[in-house]
Every structure is written in C-alpha cells, then in structure tokens.
Amino acid sequence: MYFLNQERSKAKIIVPSVLQAESLVTKPIPRSQRLSDDVKSYFPHLSHAEVVELAQGGKSAGGPLNVGVVFSGGQAPGGHNVIAGLFDALKRLHKDSRLIGFLGGPAGIINNIHRELNHQDVDRVRNQGGFDLIGSGRTKIEKPEDFEKAKKSCLELHLDGLVIVGGDDSNTNAALLAEYFLANGCSTSVVGVPKTIDGDLKSEMIEASFGFDTAAKTFATSIGALLRDALSAKKYTFFIKLMGRTASHLTLECALETHPNMAIIGEEAAASGKTLGEIVDEIVQLVAKRSQLGKDYGAILIPEGLIEFIPEFRELIDELNLQMADEASHEQILERLSHRAKSLFLALPSPMQQQLLEERDPHGNVQVSKIETERLLIELVGRKLEEKKARGDFKGKFAPVPLFFGYEGRSCLPSCFDANYCYALGMTAASLLREKRTGYIACIRNLASPPSEWQAFGVPLPSLITLEMRKGKRKPVIKKALVDLSGQPFLFFKERRSHWATEDDYHYPGPIQFYGPEEIVNETTLTLKLELAKEPRYVM
Ligand code: FBP
16 A cells, blocks of 8 residues: 655655755844843843854864754644754764754653664654654743753753754743753753744744644645535535634634635634624624525634633633632632623533633643634524524524544644755754854744745744743743734735635635645745735735
C-alpha cells in the first residue's frame, strides 16, 4: 500500500537563498521598539537587544555547539521540521555539534529528562506531523525553583543554547528564562520559535506562527466536504466549532477558503458587545431566511473562543478564574459568584457547567476546546425556532449537526508551506545561537513570496511582551494577536458574507496538495496573502 507519509519523508525542502550561504552573521537593523518601564523592569539584561537580520558573511569555522530543544504546548504541524532544520544547521556548523531533545515539554528541562537526537531520529520525522519525537507538555517554568532547576539542567548538559518551540505563553517563558540565565551566570542562550495553529502569535515582525497554514487547510478540506453534503442532501445545518483558542483566525481563514453561510468572529462580537441572545437571534434569522428560500440546510462556523468574547460569559469566566485560582471548591465557587454570573451559570446545560469548571491549563487559560459552544447554540437556536413555529412564523425544518474540528489539524502532515517554514525557522534558531543571541525569537519574513525569497531575522522577545492579569495577578505575557477588524482578511470577509449567507457560493478546497506546480503546493493562507499583499483586492 502507498503511504503518503513515507513519500513525504524523502521530499526536498526549499531553503531560502539567504540561509544557503556558507556562513551567516546577524546584523542589527534599525527599528524603533520602545519597551515600557514596566516591561523593562522584568528584563534589565535584555531590554537593549536589537532586531537582527541574518546575512551572508563571517567565517564558517567555529567549535561544535551543544543545543537543547523542547516542544511546549499544543502540537502544530511542522514541529519536527524545526528539529530537522536545527539539527542540519548545527551539523553543518560543526560535525560534532549535538542536539539534545528535552522530553515531554518544559517539565523535561526542569527535571533534566532528555535524550540526544541522532541522524536516524531526525530522518524518521522529516516532513512528518506531530511532536512525538520528543513529546510536549504545558508545564510552566514559573516558580523560582523551576528556573533554578532549568539552569542546573543546562549547566549539567553544557548547553550553548536552548530552543523553545512554543506559543505566546511558552515564548514568554523563553524570555524570562533568557533573562534569568543572564542574571545568574548561566551562559546558555535561549531562542524561541513561533508555534501555534491558533495563528495568534504574530506581530509587526512575525508574520505567522507555524502550523496555522496546515490546520486551516485541514479544517477547510472537511468544511468544504460538509458544504457539499449540505447542498446535496439539503437537510442538515452544520454547526462547526473550530479550534483556535481565544482568537478567531482559523475560523476567519476557513470562511475565506470555503464561503459558509455564516462565520462568527469572536472579536467582532466583542467589539459590538453582542450578548449570547443577540448571537442566537442572528442565527435564527439566518435559518429562517434560508428556509423561506427553500434552503433548510447550511453551515455555520463557530470559533472555540467565542464564549470568552460574549460579555456575560467573560464576566462569568473571570469570576470563575479568580475563585479557581483560590482553589475554592465547586460549592464555594457557586456561593461566591455575583448574582449575574450565578444566574447565567445555573441557566446553562449541566455538561457546559462542568466544562466551565474544568481545571485551567497551567497558564491559567480556560480550556475552550472542551466547551461545547456548538451544542449550546444548537439548543438555544432550536428553542427559538420552536417558539417561532408555534407562532406560525417558521414553517421550515431545522436539523442541526454539531461538529468540532481541532486535534486532527494539529498533528497531520505539514503542508509544504509549513514544512519549508519550519525548516527555515530551525536553521535560523541555530544561527542565532551560534552568534550567542539570547532572548530572541526566530523569525522568517516575506512569507507570501516563494520560499527561496524568504528572509531570516531574530526579534528580541521582550519587544513582544506586555503586562496582563493572569490568575488574578499582573504578569508579563506576549499579547495574543487577535483578529484585526480593520485588517484586510476581516474586511474581505465582511464585504462578502451577506452574499454567502443565502447564495450557497460554497468553495471546496479539497485536500492539501504536496505535489504539483510550485506556486500551488507552496501557496499559503488567504489570511497571510491578504495581510501581506500590496493590493489585497487582487489576491483571490
Ligand atoms: P497552543 O496555544 O499551545 O499552540 O495550543 C493550541 C491549541 O490547539 C488550542 O487551539 C486549543 O484550545 C488547545 O491547544 C487545546 O489544548 P489541549 O491540547 O490541552 O487539549
């Protein structure tokens, strides 16, 4: 039997021209990046670091490097290629360089659980999905003793560098660790790599996090198939919840790729202060309107983070978070909730009450992937349609089907874009470490152009940091980049959505393409193309 994953392991990676140079140096580039005094106080040793660009130059000779690598947080397709790019670049710098994988996420650094990665290990996972080579975890390096233990592990292994592949919280950790090492006599440089399918780790310099491309295309493949099913059977309304945590980037991208009848964008709901009742009313109106057109079917995309944007839910979640940080029992939590929050909580279906009370992740986040917003909406929309029916205002049929797409988009074969992007990120991390750049995040730009034209940079992590309330305390964090309501991807969607609501202008992107013309296989998301295009109108 033919297995695509075996074929992919032999596939050639396109390396950006700049990274093919015999030897690379990091050159500071002028960019104004003012840190607030609050942020500076957390990073006295790192606050003067400058953005650097990788360019050909310097001498290729140099001693071997010992580097540690860790995956942190949720899986994202392409992670293994970060390791492959890092490994190959380190071996190219010196054949005796060593790459040590910390196992099971940041806990592996704290407890010094590791194994050295060799050629066979790395060859086995080239262009493969998942993080299984070294595993991952969500342990936060938080307590003073965690920092000290992490330092001890790096000293014991004589690490010149440590690469932390993670999202916003993990890269905040990378920044704090880099600062701690500098302040406490540990010469290990720390470099982060922007990972998360959620697409919310981006900034003026960081164009995209890896994994977003593959996850969006994976979900869009299934959404397209469901849209065709809806159009064929003409009897189901699919309520599709999509992963992405707080931000609605994945939902927006899937909407751009497939043209569903409705896609709720959490950030927009928040900006207009929409209540749950108003969102339900909008869905009811859509279903009723389509029914009048003889269309008792359709599809609605729901970002998993939606409830965090609905004001009454936000209030409830904030109150729950405070109480849970206090380790109150469920009974105590209920007693301490404000009247409004308690009424909402008690009005929710009991599975949802349980889901809201589930343990927070180690970074204090609600586990939105476990909250079945799609079922809640189905129940509330169904009730309203029944009332309408009783009044004779709705004569159609409502056959909802709940679906959730998330985990299947995190560990599948990386798209060619993510495979190339991750390899380049790994190579960039190696160069930053070789130049003893610490407290940086590896950054590849010009991503809407062919991979050979991509450019490589190092961005100081503190420049991404702000202070936010976490577990009831002000903490330094990398701010999540949410959907920009004045940005091109959202405007593009806004201009077309009323047409998509009734006209069934469905698109069926089909599976990710790995072979064929380069401009097709290396094509990235519409989000990225619209964000980076000079004339966004001509992108699609
Ligand atoms: P990261 O932020 O760590 O990349 O995780 C992304 C994510 O897939 C979210 O979209 C989702 O809400 C969450 O992880 C699910 O977490 P878990 O793997 O713990 O169920």
